[in-house]
Amino acid sequence: MDTVVWVNGRLVGEDESTLSALDHGITVGDGAFETCTVVGGNVFALTRHLARLRRSLTGLGLDLSDDDEARCVAGLRDVIAATGPIDGRLRITVTSGIGPLGSGRTTSPFTVVVAAQASVMTPEGRAARSPWTRNERSAVVGLKTTSYAENVVALADAVARGGDEALLANTRGELCEGTGSNVFVEIDGELLTPPLDSGCLAGITRELLLEWGREAGLPVREAVLPFSVLDRVTVGEAHLVVTSSGRNVQPVTWLDGVAVAAGPVSLAARELFDRLHRERNDP
Template identity: 35%
Template structure:
C-alpha cells in the first residue's frame, strides 16, 4: 500500500512516525473517513470544512498543501476508483506533558482501502457503560480519542449486537459509536440535534437536506419508531432490531439511497 505521509507518497513499509507523536501518546489529533466513488472523493468540501472546524477547536494548524490533491494522489497510487480514504492529522511531536508545543509541526497521514461488502441491517442496543458528553467541545469534533465508542462497541458485541446507541448525560439519544441516527416516528423523519452531543456528520447533512428534522429523542422514542437507520460517510445502513425489538420497515432508507450519491 502507498500512503501519503507529510507532503509526499510513501510506501507503507517505509513509512515512519515518531513514537513521541502526540497522536500516539495523547490522541491529540483529528481524522476524516471519506468515500471514494468512480475516482472522486464524495463531499470533499464538507469533509475538509469539518476538519478545519475541528482544527480550530483544538488549536491545531491545518496543512498548507492541497488536501484534495493529496487524497486523489493516494487513491491513484493504490489503483483505487472505489473505496475508502482515511485522513489523519495529529499535532506531531512535543515535549512530555499535556500542554501542546507553541509551534507544533503536525503529522498528516492518508491511507486507502478498497470498499468492503455491503453490510446487513444493524442490530442495536442502548449502551449502559458510557454516555456521550454533550457539554464537551469535543462532541463536535472527530478526534482520535475514541475510547467511549470502543467501550460501547465492546458492550454491543457482548450483547450480540452490531452497534450501540449512546445517550448523553441528560438521557437523550445522541448517536451510535460510529454513525448518526435517524428515526421515523409518527410519519416524521427525525434525528437528534447537534446540541445533544451529535457529531455533525457529512451524510447526516445530506439526509437533512432531504427533509428530516432535528428533535430531542429519548430511548422511549426509539421504542416506538417505525424505522431506524444510521448514516456515515460510507452510506446509509438500515436497522433491523433495537434492544431485541425487530424492525421490518426499510423503505425510507431505500428511498434515500436512491436519491443521495454514495448513500
C-alpha cells in the same frame, strides 16, 4: 486490496515505521480526522470534509493553514492514484505533531496521514444500546478527534452483544448518536434526527440527507428524541436508521437482539442517497 498509506509527503508500506513515538496524536490523541467515501476513485463531498476537518482542529486550538490543507490534498491525490478507481473509504488524519509526553503542546509541524482501501457498504445494520453516555457539554463535543477510546469501548461492547454499532444517549437522557454514525428514527411517517446541541457530530451524510431529503420532498427534520424512543423501534412502532461515510444511509434491522423492520421512509432515504451520492461528487 491492501491499504494505501501516505505520511508527510510520501507513500509508505502498511508496516513501515513512519511516525515519531512522541507524536502527540499517539501519546495523547491530539488531532482530528475525516473519513470520506470513495466512489469509483473519486473522493465524495471532499469540500465538506475538509471544512469539518478545519473546524475540528480549530476546536482543538490548532490552526490548519492553507499549506497544511494543501498537504492533505496532495496526499489524497497520491493515494487515489495508487488505489485506482475503487469504491471504498479514505481517511485523512492531522495531528499536532511531535510533543511532550503530557497534555501540553510545543510548536511543531503537523503530521498528516492519508490512507485508503477498497470496501463494500452493507445495506442493513445491527445496533445495541450502550450503557455509557455522550457528554453534550464536553470540551470536544462535536469535534471529530483522534481521541476515540470512548467509542472503541462502546463499540466493542455492542459487537460482543451481536451488533455492529452502539447507540448513545447524552447526559440529558436524549438520543444522541452512534459511536461512528448519526441516528435517524422514523416515526409516524417522518424521519427525525437529534439536533446538534444533543452533542452529536455534525455528520456529512446526516447533513446531506437532511438537504437532499427536503429537496426530494421526503419528511426529514431535526427533533429532540428521548433515548427511550428506541423502545418504540423494538416493538415495531418506529424504525431506525444510522448514517455515516462508512454506511451511507443504513436501515437498522436488529436492535438489542430483536429483529426489526426497515420503514418505508427509511428505505426511500437509502435509495435517494445511494443514487445522489454517485451523481453529485462534491455537493
